[in-house]
Amino acid sequence: MTLDNWLTLLHPALAVIVVFPLIGIVVNFAWATRQRRLQIKAGNKKSKIPPVVGRDHVQLGKWLSASVVGIILVAFAHAILSKNIIKNQLFTENPPQAIFIVLMFALTIASLVFLYQARAKQWRAIFATLTGMGLVVLGSQDGVFRRSAEWYISHYYYGMIAALLMIFSLAIIDEIYKDKSLFWRRVHIVLNSIALLLFIGQGITGTRDIFEIGLYTPPPGLIFLGL
Structure with missing residues (x-):
C-alpha cells in the first residue's frame, strides 16, 4: 500500500477507534443523567445512579465534539492535499488559493480552541460560528468528495450537519x-x-464509501508492479 492509501484509512480508523466509542459512552451517560433527573423529580432522592453522570456526560460530550470536528478536518486535509494542492500544484499555480486553504485550517482550529475557552455568551456564539464557517468553507474546496447529486445519502453532508450540531451543543452548554x-x-x-x-x-455511508473505493483501487500487488 502507498502512503496515500494509508492516509485514506486514517479518517475511518479514527472514527472506529475514537469517535464511535465516545458516542456510545456519551449517549449512555446522557440516558443515565436523564433517568436520574426524572427519579429525583418523582421524589426518589436516593437514586442508584451516581450524581457524577451529569458531569461525566458534559466532559465526554466536549471530547466528542472536538473529536468530530477533528476527524472531519483530518479527512478534509487529506482530500484537499492529495487531490487539489499536490495534484494541481497549487502552491505554484495558484499560491493565494493555497495560502487561503492553509489559513482556513489554522483559523478553524483556533476558533474551536477559543470556543472551549470562551465564557461570555457572545464570544461562544462568535467562535462557534467561525468554527462552523471554517468547516463549510474547507468542505467546499476542490478535492473533497461531497456526492452532491445524492446529498440525502451523502457521507459528507451527514458528517457536516452532525459536526455543526456538535459545535452548537458545545456553544450552549x-x-x-x-x-x-x-x-x-x-x-x-x-x-x-x-x-x-x-x-x-x-x-452506513462511510462503510459504503470505503467499499466503493475498494472497487476502483487496484490490489497492492498491481500498484507495486505499476500496473
Whole structure:
C-alpha cells in the first residue's frame, strides 16, 4: 500500500477507534443523567445512579465534539492535499488559493480552541460560528468528495450537519444549566437525537464509501508492479 492509501484509512480508523466509542459512552451517560433527573423529580432522592453522570456526560460530550470536528478536518486535509494542492500544484499555480486553504485550517482550529475557552455568551456564539464557517468553507474546496447529486445519502453532508450540531451543543452548554425554563435543555436533546441518527448514517455511508473505493483501487500487488 502507498502512503496515500494509508492516509485514506486514517479518517475511518479514527472514527472506529475514537469517535464511535465516545458516542456510545456519551449517549449512555446522557440516558443515565436523564433517568436520574426524572427519579429525583418523582421524589426518589436516593437514586442508584451516581450524581457524577451529569458531569461525566458534559466532559465526554466536549471530547466528542472536538473529536468530530477533528476527524472531519483530518479527512478534509487529506482530500484537499492529495487531490487539489499536490495534484494541481497549487502552491505554484495558484499560491493565494493555497495560502487561503492553509489559513482556513489554522483559523478553524483556533476558533474551536477559543470556543472551549470562551465564557461570555457572545464570544461562544462568535467562535462557534467561525468554527462552523471554517468547516463549510474547507468542505467546499476542490478535492473533497461531497456526492452532491445524492446529498440525502451523502457521507459528507451527514458528517457536516452532525459536526455543526456538535459545535452548537458545545456553544450552549452554559445556557442549558442557566435556563430555568428548560428550553435549551430540550433543544439540546432534540438536536443531539438528530445528531445520533446522523452518526448512524455516517457509519452506513462511510462503510459504503470505503467499499466503493475498494472497487476502483487496484490490489497492492498491481500498484507495486505499476500496473
